Amino acid sequence: MIEPDVHAEVAWSVKYHQALRYFPASEYDYPAFNKAVFSEDFEPPDYLHQAREVAMAHPWYDSAMQVVVNDFYAFEQNTSLKFTAFTGLVERHFRRPASGLGFDESPSAHVWRTVIWPNNFL
Numbered sequence: 001m002i003e004p005d006v007h008a009e010v011a012w013s014v015k016y017h018q019a020l021r022y023f024p025a026s027e028y029d030y031p032a033f034n035k036a037v038f039s040e041d042f043e044p045p046d047y048l049h050q051a052r053e054v055a056m057a058h059p060w061y062d063s064a065m066q067v068v069v070n071d072f073y074a075f076e077q078n079t080s081l082k083f084t085a086f087t088g089l090v091e092r093h094f095r096r097p098a099s100g101l102g103f104d105e106s107p108s109a110h111v112w113r114t115v116i117w118p119n120n121f122l
Helices: 008-020 032-038 046-056 061-073 084-093 109-116
Strands: none
Touching: 008 046, 008 061, 046 061
16 A cells, blocks of 8 residues: 655544544534434444544544544535645645656655556566
8 A cells, every 4th residue: 555655643643533533522523424324323333442542542633633523524515615824835745846756766756656657667
């Protein structure tokens, strides 16, 4: 599996948000969509309970909860998101190098070369 070229906290938070989103928390009300799909009395399986316990004991728990909260609420129909606040951040981290993607000696260069030439070995 190819992992994104992001900070470890971001990757960890995205991974654990999948389990955390099945449980209500003080900063997160279980979405109506999930109640409709899974029912009011849905009980998550044991592996999700275990992942939640791991996440709650971790220092990055709050970051994972931020992903949970923003994952659902950012896609509500009447939500208006302004991307301009993040333009600089995106430009700094997702740039197109002068040498071209896959040729800039970055940690993910091999991934881009595989995309460019899927039948070649690295």
